[in-house]
Amino acid sequence: MASTEQGNMDDQYHRHHNLEIQLENASLGEKLRDVRYVTFLLIGIALLWPWNTFLSASLYFQHDVFHDDTIYAKIYISTMMSISTLSSVGFNFWLSKRQHSYATRVTRGLTWEVLVFGLLSVFVLVHKLFPPWLNFAFLMLMVLASSCGTAMTQNGAMALANVFGPQFSQSIMMGQGIAGVLPSLVLFCVSYIGDPRDQSVGGIFAYFCTTVMVSILCIVLYRFSAIGSADKSEVLMEDPACNRETDAVAFSTLFSKLKYLVLSIFTTFVVTLLFPVFAANTFVVRLSMNNAQYIPFIFTIWNLGDLYGRAISEKAFFQSSNFTPLRTFIYSLARIGLVPLFFCFNLNDRLKTSSTVLSDLGYIVLQFIFGVTNGNILSISFMKVSPQLSSDKERKAAGGFTNIFLSSGLAFGSLLSYAFVYIVRTCMTAKA
Template identity: 55%
Template sequence: MRSEEYTDSPRDEQDSSYTESTERHSFITMIKDAKYLTFLFIGIGLLWPWNCILGASQYFKHDVFLDNTLWSKIFASSMMTVSTVSSTLFNIWLAKRQHSYSERVVRGLIWEIIVFIILGILTLLKSWFSLPFIFISIMVLVAISSVATAMTQNGIMAVANVHGPVFSQAVMVGQAVAGVLPSVVLFIISFSSDPSRQSTGGILFYFLTTAAVSIVSIILYRVNQIGAKLVNVSPGSSPSSQVPFSVHYDKLKHLVLSIFTTFVVTLIFPVFASTILVKGLPLANSQFVPFIFTIWNLGDLYGRIIADWPQFRSPKFTPFKVFVYSLLRMLFVPLFFLFSRVNSSEHTSSPMVKDLLYTLLQFLFGLTNGHVISISFMKVPEALTTDEEKEAAGGFTNIFVSAGLTLGSVLSYGCVFIIESYSKVH
């Protein structure tokens, strides 16, 4: 049966609060609904572990691997590679196993709890072990965390596709919230202390917070019986009962290509955010960088919220138009290089204006990222016919998420090389 959550036709009583048109429901109203809040919180839980490890990277490089060691120098790139590659491979594996989606949500969250408890123990006992052992242990835990996140995301997007587009948006908004909070905290910390120095107690708090978010997500998911609506397909089901990739690609090609393109382009953001320095604003560079990260994440959050506006949900805003929208985001790249050129100049006129324009550019880059991603995921269930197709689409779309992030991370190295080469010439 085709999902019609946003037409005037009636739905079952369980979802009656979402039978009206989207324009009648503000974001504040929706987050008061227990089911919507559950999807939102699980969305936070999807990105929180990665942000936690990212936030602790400076601690590991400085306090654990002692800055100048080989392990410190390769930590960040190794963490990124291990995370993206393991996530991509596992998503491909999951997509071929079209069953047990509801259980995957909880299993992934449980593994996140285990990973971060072990990370906490490893942090406390770091003096007991050699640096190679700690490095390998952390990379293994990063891989497990990425696999756990992929498992939860695979399951929750399958569930969201069946429940309706608004719940896909809830997951997307939750991920954006998980991006905003750490960047805001880092920006605030930059005014009171050196953000490169982090205490063991602070890192342990990071890890315990991640475990707590996962625990709360499991409780909400179980209490609200979110997975009860899914089609029950046994693990040993015949291949004929599975939805082929070709069916999904035929119906979703423009949406998944939008997701892929958006993430490839977006991965240049950290490169420019960490290399373009302040010129006129009354901020130190140590404050300007987390400020820009905060601005980008706020734009990302706003873009995901407004994705539910009627004009973007309209059938006239077709998947092909979403794909064109994602391609147009490439125009941001030369603009960033323009500001990088300004950054390398010794004298610039109106430096504060340039800082403000650059800040606006980062906000719009974040906004369009969240906007395209949310619209794409929200239109997935509308493009499919049966619940079986909608459930299996969770794994199919996640392949393009992981592939986009992987290719984007590789291309970001090229951006770093171009920026450094340009700086040497000028």
Template identity: 40%
Template sequence: MEPAVFGEDRLLVDLGWCTLTLSQLGYISFMGIGIALLWPWNCFLSASGYFIGKFGADSALGRNYSSTMMTVSTLTSLASNSILSTRQFANFERRVMNGLILNVSAFLILAFVELIDPTLHSPFYFTGIMLLVLISAVGTSFQQNGCMALANVKGPEYAQAVMVGQAIAGVLPSLSLLLSELVYLRDNERSSTSIVLYFVMTSIITTVAGLVFHITHKMEAPMAFAPDEENIDSSPTHGYVPFKTLFSKLQYVVLTIVFVFMVSLVFPIFASNTTSVHKGKIFDDAIFVPLAFFIWNCGDFTGRVLCGYVPFVISNDVKIFAYSILRVVLVPLLLMCNIDSSDTPIIASDTIYLLLQFFFGVTNGHCLSCAFMAVPLYCDENEREAAGGFTAVFLSLGLLLGSVFSFLFVPLVG
């Protein structure tokens, strides 16, 4: 099977313990940025239970934590990406690094505050957390805009590397959650020490990804980017690319991105409310729900990895868009499963339900990867950097619309 990555690069990089070609090292660095893109969001999401417990599940702050966090994050991402997409002449490597610095700073501050006083649960502290969510979302927008601009210039395989990195950032936290539930089954105590370590680990992962990306970028041939965002070359090699031009070329690709997220973000609603048709400790909800999340993320990872091989890559934008629409058929199938311990589910099988979740994840990762890999194929060379910011806007729009759309399914599973 023919790989879709690495090409014919023969320049070797000796790392001491292994030898890679420069293109392979570049692929790994973009995969690391993909991990750093999604890990902060997953960290805030995974910490929801901890913060809800701190503020009190029955309190106004506790009840509104998750929805407020997601709203602040998605709105900030949409606004940030919209602004960044209009600033097309920039040092995109620096944008990535600035984004990484913002995310590292946000989580180190959060870890420090939790370490100093883990009993904080005031409205002021709630506001502070939301401010850090905002800072993290701005940082992620800088990373997203910068890395996708560079990936579009370097080739579709680098966009696929970012997609794989994001999938890894989805699998590892869900695996961690599943293992913790297996170890601490029916233990309701949550140590503040573990959450501090989780925040510090997020900072470490983000820092390592940034260092690898920075070092690899410096090893590669110099690219024609401005030295910094405040001192931009007054004679860019290409002109400003209007949104209208980009949309005329990428309309099916960006609509695919929006539609994929609109459909996929109903997944947490089903995963959180579908229980096992069997009874017993091994099928306890505390295990079954994290298992569904883990299996979905494994499917997502599988779909993105498949795009590393040419036969699995769909390049036609109309076909990709049709693919994103066809995924809707999975939603009614999930509705037939054992939602909230239904007495007579149409699909009374845990195996079929988990396979549906896996397939849901596969199609999510595969369709998204195909869409992002198709971007440079439909743009002229002088439009590819601008296309990175353009697609980031629609990614944020898809997340926002998906979050809103998911609320429509709450009454159906309640």
């Protein structure tokens, strides 16, 4: 019996092994000719795109919808972040306990995003007809639905990626990195044109419609790729004789095999959520740009570093057996050492009269390194999940399991960021 079970596990492990080996040694151009790789890449973009859309439209909602000085404008961002992170944690936990129907979750979650941003596109045109409280309630409901849709898509996509192999996990990570760079680059360019709050209704409408189109394109490509057909393939076929509840992979089993990887994911997100605190409060010293241009520039630099970190994660050094999950966890802990360095730079203009352009350049390098390490650790962690597990059943279950630590890291990091806002302001006031 044991030998039969081991044989089944070996068959599952080698099912996509040849495809994984081909991609592992392929150039980026060759990977982009593989429709499955491109599908996972686009799914990665679609996972982060809705969140970036909400963030990028924050100034529009505060300025045009809630008119800056109202209570709704003041609490919009904090409420949006709280609802998004907490609902993501709860929904990811709920999904991870239901270890079935992974393939359909991808399109179901993307369909939710189409509906959410389709409604938001209409909202932009008609919001003046409704009172502020109703507009605020509607937007928070859309944030909640979008967060749950993203969690659903990510749960299914990571389950599939774990089955197909580390290269496909890395493809999702690359897609998320691309989705991070594009909005920050746009905001940086806009900062040279005018006040980013002065966004036209047509521009915001087009922005939301673009999110709808990205999700629809993702659904179409998923349906017509090998990943879409996996709904009926033996890779994801359920045994009618099994009981989904009693045959579920226990969290204790997954944690025993993945503890260092999921702890790396959690730690990385907790530390990374401190980045916006420093990015928004560290100002230019001598470079020929104002703060309204410098801050979006820093966000762009960080996101470029993040994308680069994800791209190099497939290198042999990081994927070798010597770079163990434990070393990945130590790497994530060592990254905490970068945080005190942010206090050495121009927080709240305290170095304005005493520093040179080297202060700006040093800060830019630090933010780039902070971004590189973020993308690198996350990609390494997700890529190493599949090889640590012994069956496709465990690999699929690990998709939801890792997402619990991802969303928990984001939630805990967002709460910790409030403490760092207080620390930054207190330290700067004391030194002043």
